[in-house]
Amino acid sequence: MNSPEISSGAQKVLSAAQELFANEGYASVSIAAIADRAQVSKANIYHHFESKDELYCAVLKAACLASAEMITHDAGQDNNYAKQLTNFARSHVLHLTNNPSVSTLVIRGLLEESSNIDATTNDLTAHDFDCNFNRLVTLIKAGQVAKQIKPEINPSTLATLMIGANILFMKARNVLDEVPDTDYPLDPENFANTMIDILLHGVLTEQQEDKLL
Amino acid sequence: MNSPEISSGAQKVLSAAQELFANEGYASVSIAAIADRAQVSKANIYHHFESKDELYCAVLKAACLASAEMITHDAGQDNNYAKQLTNFARSHVLHLTNNPSVSTLVIRGLLEESSNIDATTNDLTAHDFDCNFNRLVTLIKAGQVAKQIKPEINPSTLATLMIGANILFMKARNVLDEVPDTDYPLDPENFANTMIDILLHGVLTEQQEDKLL
DNA sequence: ATTAAAACCGAACGGTCGGTCAGTTATTGG
DNA sequence: CCAATAACTGACCGACCGTTCGGTTTTAAT
Numbered sequence: 001m002n003s004p005e006i007s008s009g010a011q012k013v014l015s016a017a018q019e020l021f022a023n024e025g026y027a028s029v030s031i032a033a034i035a036d037r038a039q040v041s042k043a044n045i046y047h048h049f050e051s052k053d054e055l056y057c058a059v060l061k062a063a064c065l066a067s068a069e070m071i072t073h074d075a076g077q078d079n080n081y082a083k084q085l086t087n088f089a090r091s092h093v094l095h096l097t098n099n100p101s102v103s104t105l106v107i108r109g110l111l112e113e114s115s116n117i118d119a120t121t122n123d124l125t126a127h128d129f130d131c132n133f134n135r136l137v138t139l140i141k142a143g144q145v146a147k148q149i150k151p152e153i154n155p156s157t158l159a160t161l162m163i164g165a166n167i168l169f170m171k172a173r174n175v176l177d178e179v180p181d182t183d184y185p186l187d188p189e190n191f192a193n194t195m196i197d198i199l200l201h202g203v204l205t206e207q208q209e210d211k212l213l
Numbered sequence: 214m215n216s217p218e219i220s221s222g223a224q225k226v227l228s229a230a231q232e233l234f235a236n237e238g239y240a241s242v243s244i245a246a247i248a249d250r251a252q253v254s255k256a257n258i259y260h261h262f263e264s265k266d267e268l269y270c271a272v273l274k275a276a277c278l279a280s281a282e283m284i285t286h287d288a289g290q291d292n293n294y295a296k297q298l299t300n301f302a303r304s305h306v307l308h309l310t311n312n313p314s315v316s317t318l319v320i321r322g323l324l325e326e327s328s329n330i331d332a333t334t335n336d337l338t339a340h341d342f343d344c345n346f347n348r349l350v351t352l353i354k355a356g357q358v359a360k361q362i363k364p365e366i367n368p369s370t371l372a373t374l375m376i377g378a379n380i381l382f383m384k385a386r387n388v389l390d391e392v393p394d395t396d397y398p399l400d401p402e403n404f405a406n407t408m409i410d411i412l413l414h415g416v417l418t419e420q421q422e423d424k425l426l
Numbered sequence: 427a428t429t430a431a432a433a434c435c436g437a438a439c440g441g442t443c444g445g446t447c448a449g450t451t452a453t454t455g456g
Numbered sequence: 457c458c459a460a461t462a463a464c465t466g467a468c469c470g471a472c473c474g475t476t477c478g479g480t481t482t483t484a485a486t
Contacts, residue, residue, distance in 0.1 A: 009433065025325070027240035031474060041435045043476080048433090052474065082417065104324075111317075111324070111384045112238070126388045148421045156397040157378075157407040158416060164381030165374045171324045172373070175339045184369040194370040201422065202415030203371060204295065208361045209414065222463065244444060254465050256446080261463090265444065 010048040012038045018059045022101035025108065026056055060121055063105040064128035070095045081143030082200055088136060089162055089192040096170040097188045107167060133159055158199065165195055223261040225251045231272045235314035238321065239269055273334055276318040277341035283308045294356030295413055301349060302375055302405040309383040310401045320380060346372055371412065378408055 016038035020029040031052055035042045049055040070091065078084055096103045109125030136159040143149035169191050185191040202209075229251035233242040244265055248255040262268040283304065291297055309316045322338030349372040356362035382404050398404040415422075 007433080025238055025240060027238060030472080032472085040433095042474090043436080044434050046475065082421065107324070110388060111320070129385070129388065147418055149416050150418050153411055153416050154396060154398060154407045157404060158411055160381050160385070160404075161374055161378040161408060161411060164377035164379070165370075166377070167381065168373050168377030172342070175323060175342065183367060185367060191370060191373075194367045195374060198366055198371055198374060198412065198415075200415050200417050202411075202413050203362050203366050204413050205360055205363050208295065220463080243442075245442085253463095255444090256466080257464050259445065 007048070009040065009044070013040060013045055013048055013055070014059060014062060017055055018063065018105065019101050021056060021059055022104040022108070057121055057124070060105055060109060060124055063102040064124055066099065066102050067095070067106050067128055068131055070099075079146065081139070081146060081148045082196075084139055085143070085162075085199070086192070086196045088139060089166065089196050090189055092132075092163070093166045093169060093188045093192045096166055097173075100170070103167075103170065107171075133163065136162065161199065162195070166192075220261070222253065222257065226253060226258055226261055226268070227272060227275065230268055231276065231318065232314050234269060234272055235317040235321075270334055270337070273318055273322060273337055276315040277337055279312065279315050280308070280319050280341055281344055283312075292359065294352070294359060294361045295409075297352060298356070298375075298412070299405070299409045301352060302379065302409050303402055305345075305376070306379045306382060306401045306405045309379055310386075313383070316380075316383065320384075346376065349375065374412065375408070379405075 013034065017029070017034045020034055020037060031042055031045055034055075035045055038045075045055065049058065106125050106128055109121055110129050137155045140149060140155040140158055144151050144153075144155070169188070173186060185194055226247065230242070230247045233247055233250060244255055244258055247268075248258055251258075258268065262271065319338050319341055322334055323342050350368045353362060353368040353371055357364050357366075357368070382401070386399060398407055
């Protein structure tokens with residue numbers, strides 16, 4: 001069921017590499033460090049993978065696969081698009097917070113331009129990101145066709161809002177919880193709900209909305 | 214007016230280091246590469262800076278300073294908070310897109326946990342981020358006191374939406390413009406406007422809003 | 427039991443890394 | 457004009473980098 005070439009030893013290496021690459025980036029992680037964590041010899045890594053680059057690509061590929069898999073699981077063909085957006089936001093932010101190393105890898109690939117590594121890594125993460133991003137855009141457009149979402153809003157902008165906020169939430173949680181900003185919603189589901197609330201109904205009070213007419 | 218110890222030679226090194234660190238990260242950039250770009254010898258760098266770590270800290274410090282300076286320039290004490298939010302979003306996204314290397318440095322520091330470098334770098338970027346983040350939160354709370362922004366929305370969530378979307382926009386623009394997603398707003402100001410529109414008024418059509426009552 | 431392939435290791439390789447040092451040039455105050 | 461100091465350099469160091477190689481153990485099919 002898996003790819004043809006995943007022995008248990010290679011899997012140990014992959015897991016160790018994934019965690020280290022996600023936490024510290026490509027260049028900071030040495031083969032020796034990966035070998036240490038995987039409890040194998042340095043030479044053994046080169047028995048399973050051609051080079052450090054190839055190992056990184058393999059790690060990234062696995063991460064993208066896992067990242068793409070999760071979003072597939074919604075597909076609840078509800079006709080209520082508010083609910084569908086909520087589900088997307090919730091499952092997305094849960095995926096981010098539950099699989100931080102996978103997510104970090106994909107995001108890092110996205111945010112780091114002109115990688116010194118093989119160009120395929122860029123395409124890999126870009127395609128994966130595009131995949132999830134476009135799924136959301138498609139969902140939004142469907143909501144517009146169903147006349148539940150305003151026709152004049154830009155689907156890409158809305159998608160950027162949702163995904164950008166989720167990413168920042170995941171990453172900034174570690175930083176912000178040190179500061180006692182008492183009202184910051186640390187629970188992912190809680191955050192997704194308050195976020196969707198804003199996006200669905202806007203932030204202006206009714207009297208302000210009336211004033212604009 | 215400047216810090217006491219910024220000769221012209223040191224400044225050349227700083228600029229070169231800033232660009233390289235922003236584009237490729239700390240570990241990928243060698244002192245030799247910085248020396249090459251600054252057109253000085255490797256040894257000269259150690260005449261101006263104690264170590265690679267200290268150089269990176271200096272670069273980051275300058276970036277945070279520049280980043281903090283820009284947001285200070287709004288302060289338009291308008292009583293219209295919709296307009297103030299728009300101004301914030303616009304100046305923020307313009308700052309990001311116009312100073313990509315500065316922004317990338319701060320963001321990178323934010324998103325990379327447990328840096329192998331001195332812990333002060335984390336505090337540095339975290340404090341800078343907090344500064345801008347809290348400024349926005351304060352603005353939102355003022356809007357709530359003025360009864361222009363709904364009292365039940367969470368200021369931190371709204372701030373995360375705005376800042377997260379702007380960051381993702383800045384970073385993903387390079388990736389997404391390859392794909393012919395025709396309706397993606399590539400112009401920063403345009404993006405800020407469509408984003409604020411969504412946040413102010415929500416995305417649901419009126420008939421959907423009515424249905425919820 | 428034999429054997430071939432796969433998994434694994436210790437030791438070493440050329441190269442680059444951050445960092446040092448002795449020495450040379452430019453700058454500047456007295 | 458002269459010292460003293462800052463700016464700057466080429467050559468070099470030990471450590472660590474990714475990678476390779478020769479050889480040993482494990483696995484599994486015959």
